[in-house]
Amino acid sequence: MGNKISGKDLIKLGFPKTNTINIALGQINRYRKKEKKETILTEAKNVLLNPENYEGNGTWGKLAESLIQPVEIKKHELKSTRAPFSIFGENEIDEPTKFQLYDALKLPVSVAGALMPDAHFGYGLPIGGVLATDNAVIPYGVGVDIGCRMSLSVFDLPAEYLNGKTDMLENILMNHTKFGMKEVHKIKADHEVFSRDEFREIPLLKGLLDKAYTQLGTSGGGNHFVEFGIVEINESKPEWNLPNGKYVAVLSHSGSRGLGANIAKHYTYLAGKQTPLPKNVQHLAWLNLETHDGQEYWKAMNLAGEYAKACHDDIHRRIAKALGKRVLVNIGNHHNFAWKEMINGKEYIIHRKGATPAGKGVLGIIPGSMTAPGYIVEGLGNESSLNSASHGAGRVLSRSKCKQTFTRNDIKNVLKKNGVNLIGGNVDEAPMAYKDIRKVMNCQQELVRVLGTFTPKVVRMDR
Structure with a gap:
């Protein structure tokens, strides 16, 4: 008979001959296939008898949901009219x-x-697209590199410090x-993020914890970077306690590495199964935030x-x-x-895929390209842009x-x-591939x- 659980095994337990069978088998094969058959069937029986006790459970929550409130899977068609929108530039x-x-x-x-x-x-x-949805989250509306972000540190060093120190700065970037x-x-760092409950409660994340720990403090490929440069503050904020002027700074661009990529892949697949769409928009499948998978993706994201x-x-x-200097801001x-x-x-869900939050005061x-300036900005809270702005210059030529x-x-x-020194970088990230950041900012x-x-x-x- 073997150790593999089949639909017949679940039907014998009393499971209805509905999509709950597929859901149960999917969850078992994904998260519990190495365990004893008897143990799994005993748990499955308990879920069947008392599904309300398993709502939100990492392995069984989705099955419990399907038993309490079965959802009919149907293909969704696009509306004939567009929701309101604005285009800038x-x-x-x-x-x-x-x-x-x-x-x-x-x-x-x-x-x-x-x-x-x-x-x-x-x-x-x-x-550079922003989309507001009602009680639904689109994994591909967030993107594969979840939480890809910018981070700028301004150091307690005048701009002149960089003069004649190119070799030293290159060595710092190469070594650190x-x-x-x-x-x-080689020397790993710990972080409080690894103690988050999600790493224990969501089976997918439990399996990604080691990868996340190993990749902490690293950057991805493509257009991700870490760079030394000069910040010029023209309008300092009171909370910065920083006079206007020029300072040494470090700017980094990267995201959530393998952790985010695996989350995106997993929940995009689930979204495609739950809200199938016409082929030309199949990547826009969404998860209802009231469902087990929708809530789980939200936590994982x-x-x-x-x-x-x-x-x-x-x-x-x-x-x-490595610099031996403190970060001012x-x-x-x-x-x-x-x-x-x-x-x-x-309340709606605002997806910003390659767009910067720009609520009032945010x-x-x-950033520009390697040879163009980046900008420190404060949002004006423009509702027509859904409180958003560009995330960079944007590509004009594909890779x-x-x-x-x-x-x-x-x-x-x-x-x-x-006057820029580059370590690594590929031809597909040529500065000439990008739009003129000054035009973008003007728009x-x-x-x-x-x-x-x-x-x-x-x-x-990356090389």
């Missing part, structure tokens, strides 16, 4: 990107949307930052965001220690995330187009002209106020 955005937002606005759960001036084509939502799939720190922040905190701690923000926010007196960082267009010598010449003057700038000088990326 329309002339800087191509048509395919706009139409990607238009499709998202036709989802049955969509209530409003916006497109930022750095927007370009992506999976599901466009990069790690990139890509293989590099990790928020944990991934906290983990991404922990990675940046560790990066900046290591660099500050740190500013950071997510730009791949979903938030619960109020619109016209009602601080953020909008494949970059490889066809530029050589490494082209990049070296541009970097030299701008969002009604969204954010500029408090200062960051100019890169020594940059490290």
Whole structure:
């Protein structure tokens, strides 16, 4: 008979011949397949008899939900009309990107949307797309790199400190930052995020804890970076206790690493099964926040965001220690995330996929390319943008187009002209691949106020 549990085993226990059988088998195969058959069947029987006792349980919660309130799976069609939306910097955005937002606005759960001036084509939502939904979260509306964020540390050092220290700064970045799939720190750091209940209560996360611990304080590939540069503060905030002027600073860009990628993959699959959509928008499948999977994703997403922040905190701690200087001010923000926010007196889910939160008084960082300034900004709370702004300059050339267009010598010449030293980096991240950040910022003057700038000088990326 073997140790594998079948649908017949569950039917013998008294399970109804409905989708509950598939749900039970899916949960068992995913999380409990190495355990004894008798043990699993005993637990399954208890869930059948008293499902209310298992609501919210990591393994059995979804099965309990299906027994208490069965949900009919049906294919959803798009609405014929779009939800209200605004586009900022329309002339800087191509048509395919706009139409990607238009499709998202036709989802049955969509209530409003916006497109930022750095927007370009992506999976599901466009990069630079903002979407408000009613009681639903779209894993691909958040993105694969959950909690991808910016973090800027301003040091107690004048800008002149950088003069003649390029070799030293390169050594600090080489020795104290790690990139890509293989590099990790030899001396691991602990962090309070690892004591979060979600790592014990959600089976998927329990299996990702070791990976998360190993990758703490590392950065991903692609457009992720850690760089030394010069911050110029033009309008200091009272809480910074920092006079206007120029300082040495470190800017980092990265997300939740393997933890976030695995969360995105798992819950995108579940969303696709629960809210199937037409092929052209299948990546926009959502999870109802009142369901077990919706609540579980929300917890996992928020944990991934906290983990991404922990990675940046560790990066900046290591660099500050190597410099032997204290951080005066740190500013950071997510730009791949979903938030619960109020619109016209009602709470909705605001997805910002490659967009910076820009509620009134909210601080953020909008980077340029390696050879262009980034901006320290304060949100103006513009409701037509769903309290959002761009997350950077935005691509004008795809990665494949970059490889066809530029050589490494082209990049070296541009970097030299701008006085920037680069460690690593691939042709697909050529500075010329990006829009003019100054034009992008000009298109969002009604969204954010500029408090200062960051100019890169020594940059490290994945090789």
